[in-house]
Amino acid sequence: MPKAQPSRRWLADAALHNPVLVQAAGLTAIIVAATTLQGALLVSILAGLHLVLCEVLASLMKRVPQWLRAAVYTAIGLAIACPAAFLLENLMEYLSASEALSALASALAPLRVFLPLMAVNALTAMRCERYAILHTPGDALRDALANALGYAAAALLVGGVRELLGYGSLGGVQLSQTLRIRGAWMPFGGFLLLGAMAALLKAALRALSVRGIYRGAEKALELAPEDRLERLEKTRQLLIAEVREAMETKNEHEMKNKEPDKESFDEAVAEILEEVDEAKQPEEGIEEEQAAPETPPPRPRIPIEDILLELELEELLDEFRGTEA
Amino acid sequence: MPDETPRWRQRFADNREARDWNLASLLMSLPLLLVGSYYYGANALRTAVVAALAAALCEWAAARLILRKRTIDDWNAVVTGIWIACMLPAEVKSTFAAPVYAAIGAIFAVLVVKIPFGGTMHAPFTPAAAGLAFLTVCFPKTVFNYLPSAQVPPLYNQSLARMLQQGRSVMDGRQLSGILLGQTAGPMGTGCILLIATALLASFMIKKRRGAALVSLAFIVTVAVLSFLMPRVTGAGAGVRLASAGMELCSGSLLFAAVYLLPDPAIMPQRWHTRLGFGSLAGLLCVTMRQLGNLQQGSYEETVWFAVLLADAFMPLLYRLQAEIRNQQEFRERVEAMTAEERLEIVSKKEKEEQQRREADNA
Numbered sequence: 001m002p003k004a005q006p007s008r009r010w011l012a013d014a015a016l017h018n019p020v021l022v023q024a025a026g027l028t029a030i031i032v033a034a035t036t037l038q039g040a041l042l043v044s045i046l047a048g049l050h051l052v053l054c055e056v057l058a059s060l061m062k063r064v065p066q067w068l069r070a071a072v073y074t075a076i077g078l079a080i081a082c083p084a085a086f087l088l089e090n091l092m093e094y095l096s097a098s099e100a101l102s103a104l105a106s107a108l109a110p111l112r113v114f115l116p117l118m119a120v121n122a123l124t125a126m127r128c129e130r131y132a133i134l135h136t137p138g139d140a141l142r143d144a145l146a147n148a149l150g151y152a153a154a155a156l157l158v159g160g161v162r163e164l165l166g167y168g169s170l171g172g173v174q175l176s177q178t179l180r181i182r183g184a185w186m187p188f189g190g191f192l193l194l195g196a197m198a199a200l201l202k203a204a205l206r207a208l209s210v211r212g213i214y215r216g217a218e219k220a221l222e223l224a225p226e227d228r229l230e231r232l233e234k235t236r237q238l239l240i241a242e243v244r245e246a247m248e249t250k251n252e253h254e255m256k257n258k259e260p261d262k263e264s265f266d267e268a269v270a271e272i273l274e275e276v277d278e279a280k281q282p283e284e285g286i287e288e289e290q291a292a293p294e295t296p297p298p299r300p301r302i303p304i305e306d307i308l309l310e311l312e313l314e315e316l317l318d319e320f321r322g323t324e325a
Numbered sequence: 326m327p328d329e330t331p332r333w334r335q336r337f338a339d340n341r342e343a344r345d346w347n348l349a350s351l352l353m354s355l356p357l358l359l360v361g362s363y364y365y366g367a368n369a370l371r372t373a374v375v376a377a378l379a380a381a382l383c384e385w386a387a388a389r390l391i392l393r394k395r396t397i398d399d400w401n402a403v404v405t406g407i408w409i410a411c412m413l414p415a416e417v418k419s420t421f422a423a424p425v426y427a428a429i430g431a432i433f434a435v436l437v438v439k440i441p442f443g444g445t446m447h448a449p450f451t452p453a454a455a456g457l458a459f460l461t462v463c464f465p466k467t468v469f470n471y472l473p474s475a476q477v478p479p480l481y482n483q484s485l486a487r488m489l490q491q492g493r494s495v496m497d498g499r500q501l502s503g504i505l506l507g508q509t510a511g512p513m514g515t516g517c518i519l520l521i522a523t524a525l526l527a528s529f530m531i532k533k534r535r536g537a538a539l540v541s542l543a544f545i546v547t548v549a550v551l552s553f554l555m556p557r558v559t560g561a562g563a564g565v566r567l568a569s570a571g572m573e574l575c576s577g578s579l580l581f582a583a584v585y586l587l588p589d590p591a592i593m594p595q596r597w598h599t600r601l602g603f604g605s606l607a608g609l610l611c612v613t614m615r616q617l618g619n620l621q622q623g624s625y626e627e628t629v630w631f632a633v634l635l636a637d638a639f640m641p642l643l644y645r646l647q648a649e650i651r652n653q654q655e656f657r658e659r660v661e662a663m664t665a666e667e668r669l670e671i672v673s674k675k676e677k678e679e680q681q682r683r684e685a686d687n688a
Binding site for chain 2: 178181182183184186188192195199
């Protein structure tokens, strides 16, 4: 069975598997430190830098034992966080001295606590161990960039909204004198905002996915039955390959010295085959009718249940990959 | 982990029972609104109507879009809006008018506490308490900025809760009637202690609400006893302690929360002893927060809704503990009912599993 190739839609993965809104990783820094746009930008830069360096290095450290890799990630994080903390201290002194910029200084104050914590960012450890260690440096770099972009997008959005609602400004520019909701820059406001954004993202992805499947189904209706069968067969092979890769990734990390859980994998594959076979049944009925040329074949239709089954299969794949939708 | 949701959450057999409960709550709240409108004029009614409408519209739209079902038939949104309005001042000197803040609290209660969890009977926290907690954290100056009533001037220029924080006692026999009738600075609908006490008595007389009344009583007794033992009023003697306990019960929205917020049918336990424990826990948390608030400058003068939310948060833990104890009791009874051969079989099976696990670890 050929190894599944890494996805080429790495930019789309920044939304589909967003590290903050879907994988729920690296939340602490965003909730506490991303209370303004500037704070969010700083958090995004640091997290992105840490992620890129660690993932590329992790892809080169395949023979290094796991217990040592964690220490390496932390060391890289410290190598980034310590100079950044030094720079931030000097910046804070300069900002506090100026009356106009003292608000910015107070907004950046939470970063002082969280810069050292960025060295042990959960997102970095997760991506390195789940992806980078199993792929080439090029793929690891692409994955790191995608995740860093996704992290930055979420952080900037959260920071912007919290600054607008909490301080009435955006990027330091005062927009409203009356809008001041204290809860927006508090941690509980960050949690609520992240939850709402995660729900909106999931709803949007689901709506797009359904529309995409319906469009796909409409195009499929125009195909001849043989072509449709061939398409279903290809989909089946792709799904089996993806499930196999997901199970291998999961098993390699969770059950190092044991054999993979063959039973659950076989069950999963059997389920997929059963569902795809059920989808094939209307086409088989149509083929028999086409043997009698006098009666025109009924217009084949893919039942709605199969379209919905595809949706559920994606969520099944997400579960195996360990993402939380 | 045993799933307690079907048994202790879905308390009502159908939507009609839930609607009857909420309509009864609404009926019990209307006299408080009338007294509030007598003291503070049309502002009080306006605030309540706006909050109720905002909650109802929000729930209708959100339930239609997200839950894909109709949930406003149970009238819980209207009750939530009215309770939030009752716990706010009728008039505020702030950026926006009082109805706007009440509407914000009601929308928060519906969108964040009710809808994401599937509606009224699945919400893990009391929506009105969550709405007030949100308003307290976001707009503390507005929530505790009590303007005096033009119709009936208040007896004191500060609220009882603020006076307790300063250690002042005002429990005078001559002014007790005024305090019981709500002639003190405070939220528009929670000051009339007499009406709230009447609502509590009425709950005891209605069979279906007796459980709720038990929770309220446990809360009130706990607060009274702890306030007596730890008075916030400066001075010594039993008289001072009694005055402190009396002031604690009459201050802010404490009694209102005890009678209306705490006995939420979606969260309240079913057994009488657990209900007593739930009410006592909420009372303990409330007194603790008030005592700690005395120690810290600038703390909120009213924290009862935080205590209600914390007590609600403890409920799932309590049920899991109960389920665990019940499972262990059942297991013990099952083991005692077994024969010696069956017990030997189980023990040898466990020993084999343990041995296999040790061999796997060694390998």
